[in-house]
Amino acid sequence: xxxxxxxxxxxxxxxxxxxxxxxxxxxxxxxxxxxxxxxxxxxxxxxxxxxxxxxxxxxxxxxxxxxxxxxxxxxxxxxxxxxxxxxxxxxxxxxxxxxxxxxxxxxxxxxxxxxxxxxxxxxxxxxxxxxxxxxxxxxxxxxxxxxxxxxxxxxxxxxxxxxxxxxxxxxxxxxxxxxxxxxxxxxxxxxxxxxxxxxxxxxxxxxxxxxxxxxxxxxxxxxxxxxxxxxxxxxxxxxxxxxxxxxxxxxxxxxxxxxxxxxxxxxxxxxxxxxxxxxxxxxxxxxxxxxxxxxxxxxxxxxxxxxxxxxxxxxxxxxxxxxxxxxxxxxxxxxxxxxxxxxxxxxxxxxxxxxxxxxxxxxxxxxxxxxxxxxxxxxxxxxxxxxxxxxxxxxxxxxxxxxxxxxxxxxxxxxxxxxxxxxxxxxxxxxxxxxxxxxxxxxxxxxxxxxxxxxxxxxxxxxxxxxxxxxxxxxxxxxxxxxxxxxxxxxxxxxxxxxxxxxxxxxxxxxxxxxxxxxxxxxxxxxxxxxxxxxxxxxxxxxxxxxxxxxx
Numbered sequence: 001x002x003x004x005x006x007x008x009x010x011x012x013x014x015x016x017x018x019x020x021x022x023x024x025x026x027x028x029x030x031x032x033x034x035x036x037x038x039x040x041x042x043x044x045x046x047x048x049x050x051x052x053x054x055x056x057x058x059x060x061x062x063x064x065x066x067x068x069x070x071x072x073x074x075x076x077x078x079x080x081x082x083x084x085x086x087x088x089x090x091x092x093x094x095x096x097x098x099x100x101x102x103x104x105x106x107x108x109x110x111x112x113x114x115x116x117x118x119x120x121x122x123x124x125x126x127x128x129x130x131x132x133x134x135x136x137x138x139x140x141x142x143x144x145x146x147x148x149x150x151x152x153x154x155x156x157x158x159x160x161x162x163x164x165x166x167x168x169x170x171x172x173x174x175x176x177x178x179x180x181x182x183x184x185x186x187x188x189x190x191x192x193x194x195x196x197x198x199x200x201x202x203x204x205x206x207x208x209x210x211x212x213x214x215x216x217x218x219x220x221x222x223x224x225x226x227x228x229x230x231x232x233x234x235x236x237x238x239x240x241x242x243x244x245x246x247x248x249x250x251x252x253x254x255x256x257x258x259x260x261x262x263x264x265x266x267x268x269x270x271x272x273x274x275x276x277x278x279x280x281x282x283x284x285x286x287x288x289x290x291x292x293x294x295x296x297x298x299x300x301x302x303x304x305x306x307x308x309x310x311x312x313x314x315x316x317x318x319x320x321x322x323x324x325x326x327x328x329x330x331x332x333x334x335x336x337x338x339x340x341x342x343x344x345x346x347x348x349x350x351x352x353x354x355x356x357x358x359x360x361x362x363x364x365x366x367x368x369x370x371x372x373x374x375x376x377x378x379x380x381x382x383x384x385x386x387x388x389x390x391x392x393x394x395x396x397x398x399x400x401x402x403x404x405x406x407x408x409x410x411x412x413x414x415x416x417x418x419x420x421x422x423x424x425x426x427x428x429x430x431x432x433x434x435x436x437x438x439x440x441x442x443x444x445x446x447x448x449x450x451x452x453x454x455x456x457x458x459x460x461x462x463x464x465x466x467x468x469x470x471x472x473x474x475x476x477x478x479x480x481x482x483x484x485x486x487x488x489x490x491x492x493x494x495x496x497x498x499x500x501x502x503x504x505x506x507x508x509x510x511x512x513x514x515x516x517x518x519x520x521x522x523x524x525x526x527x528x529x530x531x532x533x534x535x536x537x538x539x540x541x542x543x544x545x546x547x548x549x550x551x552x
Contacts, residue, residue, distance in 0.1 A: 247284025
């Protein structure tokens with residue numbers, strides 16, 4: 001149902017993009033979700049002790065009970081500010097025309113009624129870099145733009161090597177009391193794959209599909225896109241090939257498939273790009289896939305990389321046509337990733353869903369450092385998928401866990417009964433990618449007394465070109481840490497990132513959380529990691545902006 005709903009709403013978003021001038025006068029706001037009981041639960045997040053999980057024999061999962069993640073009875077009139085939209089509808093930044101979608105917020109769930117939490121792996125990071133840009137410009141990001149899992153997964157954490165050759169995954173599960181609410185605990189579930197060196201990576205057949213429409217004319221759009229492509233090109237290797245396709249009112253092949261022995265020619269083609277015209281993304285896709293199919297063969301990564309502000313408002317294809325084309329090509333072996341640029345008409349949901357259908361990842365580049373992180377430091381993970389349609393299912397012990405709430409992953413929710421349905425699309429994990437999920441939980445009386453494992457995580461995935469999934473189970477080893485301070489620094493920092501995001505998106509459970517406390521936790525756990533220290537600074541920026549607004 002989640003996928004069907006997304007397609008319907010996204011088709012609507014394309015039409016809205018074509019009528020941007022009219023839409024810019026509309027003020028829309030998102031609405032908070034209630035729990036199934038209609039009551040609003042308020043809670044806080046915490047940390048945990050670091051305990052590595054080990055693989056176990058897969059056992060049948062308990063019979064699932066369908067969870068109503070998205071409440072069917074949300075009254076359309078229950079809106080914030082009088083002119084808002086219910087969760088799940090497209091929202092637009094009323095001051096700049098940017099399009100985001102509010103997926104709502106996961107409700108608290110009683111483990112005795114539904115012990116299973118199932119979701120697709122997500123390693124996108126666009127939400128974090130969008131938030132970073134806005135905070136650095138002196139603005140709080142729109143609540144609908146904030147996806148907590150993308151804040152958490154932007155950062156790197158320590159993982160042990162995979163414990164078994166039968167599974168590509170290393171898994172960490174740990175828990176500890178919350179640092180902001182002594183009545184609650186936090187459970188962390190972390191999954192990682194082994195990184196590959198440049199020598200180990202498969203050769204890549206890449207097509208750069210660049211939006212050169214008039215809306216891309218600013219330096220933070222096409223100018224930064226060109227700089228990013230130069231970084232990527234300079235980090236490719238012998239055996240890799242690059243094609244360059246542009247789209248605006250019409251489409252062009254600027255560079256046919258070209259090997260890295262002609263790197264100078266590739267860089268000159270990138271530098272020659274200029275902006276002007278309307279946006280025919282659909283026709284551009286046709287031409288890009290035509291180039292990509294020329295190099296499609298076993299043992300070679302074939303990927304289209306779309307660089308755009310997502311404003312696809314003109315073309316021969318409908319939005320649904322584009323999704324169908326992308327999904328079909330992904331099944332043939334050509335994946336697609338999206339890289340977003342700029343603000344003012346940025347269509348976040350469009351970019352995310354194109355990448356989702358293309359079995360790729362969605363990024364947003366706000367500065368040259370972000371380009372280097374994606375296309376230099378993490379190039380192997382960016383290009384090479386090692387686990388396709390990856391799903392995670394956390395099985396809570398209801399004797400120990402009374403209630404749980406998954407922080408984020410709302411748009412990655414999968415019905416429990418579809419965990420073993422291999423036709424259901426899920427997430428893709430690259431070589432060296434990490435997926436971390438945080439749960440806020442309440443323990444039962446027995447759980448507070450015991451030091452026993454609280455849950456088991458099952459991971460189901462397909463090989464990159466496979467059609468049949470395999471499954472492995474990893475039970476938690478040991479119980480929660482006695483105090484938050486005894487948790488690992490990675491755990492503590494992951495909590496801070498998730499809590500910060502939950503505050504930014506006005507999460508009901510986070511409305512009483514202190515940014516000062518979250519900043520203190522992040523600062524102590526960041527160490528000398530430059531990326532993590534940056535988050536500490538961003539929390540300080542948010543404090544300044546909130547204080548400035550409160551004083552007016």
